[in-house]
Amino acid sequence: MESPNVSSHASLRGNAQTLFERIENFLDASFGGADNPLRHLGALGLYFLWILVATGLYLYTVLDTSIEGVYSSIGWLSQEQWYLGGILRSLHRYASDAFVLVMMLHLLREWAFGRYYGFRLYSWVTGVPLIWFAYISGIGGYWIVWDRLAQFSAIATTELLDWLPIFSSPAVRNFLAPDSISDRFFTVVIFIHIAMPLMLILGLWAHVNRISRVDYLPSRRVMLATLASFLVLALIKPALSDAPANLALAPAEIRLDWFILFIHPLTNITSPAAVWAFVFGTTILLFALPFLPHPKAQPIAVVDAANCNGCSRCHADCPYEAVTMAIHPHKPGHKIAVVDPDLCASCGICAGSCPSSTPFRSQQRLVTGIDMPQQPVDVMRQQLEAQLAKLGGTTKLVVFGCDKGADVRGLAATDTAAISLICTGMLPPSFIEYALRSGVDGIVVTGCREGGCDFRLGMAWTQERLAHQREPHLRGLVPQDRLRVVHASRSEGEKLAAAVKEFKARLATQLVASNRPPAYSRRKIHHG
Amino acid sequence: MAKPAAIVGQIILYGAFAAFIGYFATAPTYKQIPDDVALIKLSMSHLGGRECRKRTAEELAKMPPNMRAPLDCPRGRSDIKLVLELDGKPMFETVMHPTGLSKDGVSTVYKRFEVKAGTYQLGIKMNDNLVNPGFNHVKEAQVTLKPAQVLVIDFNPDKGGLFFQ
Numbered sequence: 180m181e182s183p184n185v186s187s188h189a190s191l192r193g194n195a196q197t198l199f200e201r202i203e204n205f206l207d208a209s210f211g212g213a214d215n216p217l218r219h220l221g222a223l224g225l226y227f228l229w230i231l232v233a234t235g236l237y238l239y240t241v242l243d244t245s246i247e248g249v250y251s252s253i254g255w256l257s258q259e260q261w262y263l264g265g266i267l268r269s270l271h272r273y274a275s276d277a278f279v280l281v282m283m284l285h286l287l288r289e290w291a292f293g294r295y296y297g298f299r300l301y302s303w304v305t306g307v308p309l310i311w312f313a314y315i316s317g318i319g320g321y322w323i324v325w326d327r328l329a330q331f332s333a334i335a336t337t338e339l340l341d342w343l344p345i346f347s348s349p350a351v352r353n354f355l356a357p358d359s360i361s362d363r364f365f366t367v368v369i370f371i372h373i374a375m376p377l378m379l380i381l382g383l384w385a386h387v388n389r390i391s392r393v394d395y396l397p398s399r400r401v402m403l404a405t406l407a408s409f410l411v412l413a414l415i416k417p418a419l420s421d422a423p424a425n426l427a428l429a430p431a432e433i434r435l436d437w438f439i440l441f442i443h444p445l446t447n448i449t450s451p452a453a454v455w456a457f458v459f460g461t462t463i464l465l466f467a468l469p470f471l472p473h474p475k476a477q478p479i480a481v482v483d484a485a486n487c488n489g490c491s492r493c494h495a496d497c498p499y500e501a502v503t504m505a506i507h508p509h510k511p512g513h514k515i516a517v518v519d520p521d522l523c524a525s526c527g528i529c530a531g532s533c534p535s536s537t538p539f540r541s542q543q544r545l546v547t548g549i550d551m552p553q554q555p556v557d558v559m560r561q562q563l564e565a566q567l568a569k570l571g572g573t574t575k576l577v578v579f580g581c582d583k584g585a586d587v588r589g590l591a592a593t594d595t596a597a598i599s600l601i602c603t604g605m606l607p608p609s610f611i612e613y614a615l616r617s618g619v620d621g622i623v624v625t626g627c628r629e630g631g632c633d634f635r636l637g638m639a640w641t642q643e644r645l646a647h648q649r650e651p652h653l654r655g656l657v658p659q660d661r662l663r664v665v666h667a668s669r670s671e672g673e674k675l676a677a678a679v680k681e682f683k684a685r686l687a688t689q690l691v692a693s694n695r696p697p698a699y700s701r702r703k704i705h706h707g
Numbered sequence: 708m709a710k711p712a713a714i715v716g717q718i719i720l721y722g723a724f725a726a727f728i729g730y731f732a733t734a735p736t737y738k739q740i741p742d743d744v745a746l747i748k749l750s751m752s753h754l755g756g757r758e759c760r761k762r763t764a765e766e767l768a769k770m771p772p773n774m775r776a777p778l779d780c781p782r783g784r785s786d787i788k789l790v791l792e793l794d795g796k797p798m799f800e801t802v803m804h805p806t807g808l809s810k811d812g813v814s815t816v817y818k819r820f821e822v823k824a825g826t827y828q829l830g831i832k833m834n835d836n837l838v839n840p841g842f843n844h845v846k847e848a849q850v851t852l853k854p855a856q857v858l859v860i861d862f863n864p865d866k867g868g869l870f871f872q
Contacts, residue, residue: 209716216724276728331739341817347806348752349817355750355859356872404717408725416729429746429855434733444737 212629527605604637756836
């Protein structure tokens with residue numbers, strides 16, 4: 180029995196996932212899946228980081244690190260060179276805020292979708308320190324300007340640090356009076372402000388190390404649109420310095436950057452102890468989250484040496500680099516797929532990519548090259564054949580769906596067979612031909628929305644296979660007008676049902692002119 | 708090709724994104740202290756005293772020639788007692804402990820006080836060797852604090868001990 184804590188966490192996570200899905204679906208209407216920023220938060224964050232690096236390089240070249248020079252050199256950019264340095268400074272400011280925003284949304288979204296345990300543990304755990312690097316760099320970046328805001332942040336940060344027993348003398352004493360700091364201070368701050376992003380980039384390399392075909396950048400349209408947004412913002416509301424820092428005066432009213440510096444007011448309204456408890460507590464919780472009770476891991480893909488011909492399609496299609504190719508033990512000169520248990524996501528995309536996963540094969544028990552123990556291809560064929568045998572009515576339909584997308588099981592009816600797969604990506608296209616040649620009038624393939632596949636590439640690979648762009652492809656004798664692909668996320672059961680109904684009506688009213696491919700019956704041919 | 712409605716939608720949504728970033732990058736403004744308030748910062752980093760004993764001639768004779776220091780000083784330092792008074796009334800009182808595992812480091816304090824702007828009689832008393840009674844460092848002065856002014860109370864032997872800045 181689940182403990183109340185586990186179930187309340189699962190419930191909270193489920194609600195958060197539903198909320199994300201609804202917002203994403205809403206944004207899809209304007210952006211489409213490929214350009215929906217919410218579906219590409221990681222790539223968007225990396226893009227913002229490159230903006231920060233590029234603009235930061237220019238800012239560094241003009242920065243004078245002396246106490247007097249640091250404020251005036253940055254101010255000069257905004258006042259005298261607003262058309263270049265000022266805009267770059269504003270881009271640097273707004274890209275850093277946007278980076279923090281998408282980083283936190285990315286964290287929330289991955290948690291909401293349950294992507295923090297099992298094969299994703301490594302990516303999750305390596306992502307946690309990146310939040311620290313980002314905030315250390317962000318807070319330090321504000322100090323470089325050495326205006327009133329910098330003064331406030333430097334004092335507030337050192338007051339917070341002094342609560343920890345790490346300095347023998349309070350660090351805040353460095354900001355007691357105007358003569359407390361030296362030029363060397365800014366050299367140290369700049370060193371930290373550059374070192375932390377370098378650590379961040381190194382950490383990001385580790386963060387995405389275990390996945391293949393990483394989205395290093397969002398689509399060109401998203402990049403241009405976000406850059407244009409920042410440029411407009413830079414022109415309408417350029418980033419400017421406050422009055423110069425004066426340690427003899429306390430800045431009374433501060434134009435605070437709430438994305439990065441929210442921790443200072445939080446300390447003031449609570450206490451340093453409460454803030455450290457929040458910061459360390461959250462960090463520990465994030466690290467511990469993958470080890471807390473979570474759904475049981477599913478069996479991983481299994482390779483059958485006798486049926487693996489070493490074609491490497493599963494190796495090419497695996498979204499998590501879990502499949503590698505090795506020397507085949509029994510077939511000289513051939514290769515064999517090898518599954519890494521730590522990396523395998525149990526998505527079944529490899530089974531869908533295997534050329535041996537065809538239901539037309541004559542064996543009584545269909546054994547393919549790489550398969551999922553929890554839903555073997557042979558069971559899929561049995562399931563399909565059993566449901567086809569029961570189908571009646573004038574317009575027969577088969578719906579292939581995905582456990583992570585809209586539930587297809589409720590669509591089963593006397594004239595409709597519904598088969599749910601681990602991921603739509605595990606559907607070998609030959610199953611579509613098989614169903615049509617067995618007397619079905621139309622096929623619906625449904626899965627997660629574009630850019631929203633729970634296993635990253637399942638739906639994309641399926642569409643490419645159906646469009647003859649990826650192996651194993653749907654054969655040309657299958658008429659495309661008898662096939663309907665519907666993108667429907669978990670919460671879009673009604674949308675899917677409506678699409679199926681509309682497709683069925685279209686088939687029934689003979690708007691579909693093409694004939695079915697030649698009839699075929701495995702049992703009649705081989706066992707009849 | 709995107710539909711016109713989708714393009715309009717994108718413009719609105721990217722505009723909202725930019726407005727969200729632009730607004731929270733500087734607003735709402737945060738008031739650290741009220742308008743009519745000044746800050747008094749009490750900050751010290753000071754080594755407490757220690758009681759040294761003069762070695763006798765016999766003791767020195769027993770020691771290797773290169774280690775015959777005339778005074779035998781304990782490694783640990785004394786706690787430091789501090790009293791801050793505003794208009795004759797105690798505002799803050801503490802005993803600062805030396806840092807370090809052997810209690811041989813500096814004793815430190817940092818406190819920030821918010822007071823209404825105005826004129827005050829400010830006093831600070833310190834005893835940096837608690838073997839002795841009373842306070843061996845005392846500083847008193849009338850100070851006029853303007854709104855947002857930061858007044859620092861520190862200790863520096865080179866500046867005559869306790870001082871206001």
